[in-house]
Amino acid sequence: MGRLxxxxxxxxxxxxxxxxxCVRRMVAAGARVAVVDLPDGxxxxxxxxxxxxxxxxxxxxxxxxxxxxxxxxxxxxxGRLDILVNNAGIAGPNKPTHELTEAEWDRVQAVNVxxxxxxxxxxxxxxxAAGGGSIINLSSIYGLVGAPDVPPYHASKGxxxxxxxxxxxxYAADRIRVNSIHPGFxxxxxxxxxxxxxxxxxxxxxxxxxxLHPLGHMGDPDDIAWGVxxxxxxxxxxxxxxxxxxxxxxxxx
Numbered sequence: 001m002g003r004l005x006x007x008x009x010x011x012x013x014x015x016x017x018x019x020x021x022c023v024r025r026m027v028a029a030g031a032r033v034a035v036v037d038l039p040d041g042x043x044x045x046x047x048x049x050x051x052x053x054x055x056x057x058x059x060x061x062x063x064x065x066x067x068x069x070x071x072x073x074x075x076x077x078x079g080r081l082d083i084l085v086n087n088a089g090i091a092g093p094n095k096p097t098h099e100l101t102e103a104e105w106d107r108v109q110a111v112n113v114x115x116x117x118x119x120x121x122x123x124x125x126x127x128x129a130a131g132g133g134s135i136i137n138l139s140s141i142y143g144l145v146g147a148p149d150v151p152p153y154h155a156s157k158g159x160x161x162x163x164x165x166x167x168x169x170x171y172a173a174d175r176i177r178v179n180s181i182h183p184g185f186x187x188x189x190x191x192x193x194x195x196x197x198x199x200x201x202x203x204x205x206x207x208x209x210x211x212l213h214p215l216g217h218m219g220d221p222d223d224i225a226w227g228v229x230x231x232x233x234x235x236x237x238x239x240x241x242x243x244x245x246x247x248x249x250x251x252x253x
Contacts, residue, residue: 002030003233008078010034010071012061012119013088015043017188018138021221022085022228027053029229031083034074036061061088061115062107068122081126082133083232086116086160089138091190092152094197105152112156113163120167124176132175136231137164138224139180141247161243168241177240179231184247185209186219213248 009026013019015037023033023046032053037043039058047056057073059066075081092108093100116137127133142150143157164180171178185191187206195205210217227244230236245251 002028003229003235004083005030007031007082007232008034008074008080009083009085009232010036010074010081010119010123011085011087012036012059012067012070012115014085015040015046015056017190018183018186018221018224019085019087020046021225022087023054024050025222025225025229026083026232029233031232032078034070034077036067036070037088061118062110064114064118064121067115067118071119071122071126075126080130081123082130084119084123084127084133084135085138085228085232086119086135087138088112088115089156089190090153091150091194094150094194097151100151108152108156109159112153113159116160116163120163120178124171124174127171127176128174133177134232134236135164135167135176135178136228137178137180139164139182139243141182141184141245141250143180144182144243144245144251164243165241172240177231177236179236179239179242179244181224181227181231182243182245182247182251183224184213184219184250186221186224188221191218213250214252215248217248219246219248 009031014035035043035056036059043056047054055077057070059070089112093104139160140157142154143161168178198205
């Protein structure tokens with residue numbers, strides 16, 4: 001028996017990076033998993049690779065109808081929903097606050113905050129029907145501490161942290177646990193793009209960003225995926241409203 005045997009999960013932003021690592025690790029632990037992402041190739045390729053325990057459902061998480069349809073399709077395909085991983089997110093523009101446009105601000109909040117809201121809103125009924133479950137929201141180290149860059153992203157991740165605590169209280173009686181994960185810099189396409197935007201030698205910048213973590217390097221997507229497996233499993237049955245910080249010691253400073 002795997003750690004997640006008999007459970008059904010849905011992962012937003014599940015096609016690449018941390019999301020794809022979560023899908024792989026949950027399938028390996030015995031779960032059936034719906035991969036929800038934008039309607040392009042990577043999600044379908046991942047499902048083709050992993051086989052019958054996975055399905056791909058295209059969705060833009062900033063659109064409530066898309067999210068609702070993906071959750072409905074997951075329950076139709078697998079018969080239930082036990083785990084929701086609200087992972088989809090974007091970084092947004094790296095400008096100081098006074099230079100941001102309203103549209104730039106709103107786009108980040110639409111994906112990173114409204115996406116979590118829509119996922120949670122439409123997952124509650126099937127989670128209740130399953131007798132409870134686990135909602136895992138991907139926040140960030142920048143949902144815990146500040147930094148002088150990317151203001152819309154940091155604001156969004158702080159919101160996700162407190163949304164998780166609020167929903168942990170609201171749905172505890174339904175045996176629905178809600179927790180947030182706070183990654184440090186993880187080597188994903190988003191972080192790779194961030195490093196490339198610095199100009200100069202990307203390998204040097206990668207080493208410099210890694211050195212911000214006391215352990216001396218960036219994390220891998222699997223470092224976060226293992227935390228997701230734990231919070232999705234019955235091993236964490238007494239854990240709700242908590243912050244799982246996986247950051248190589250970044251926030252210890």
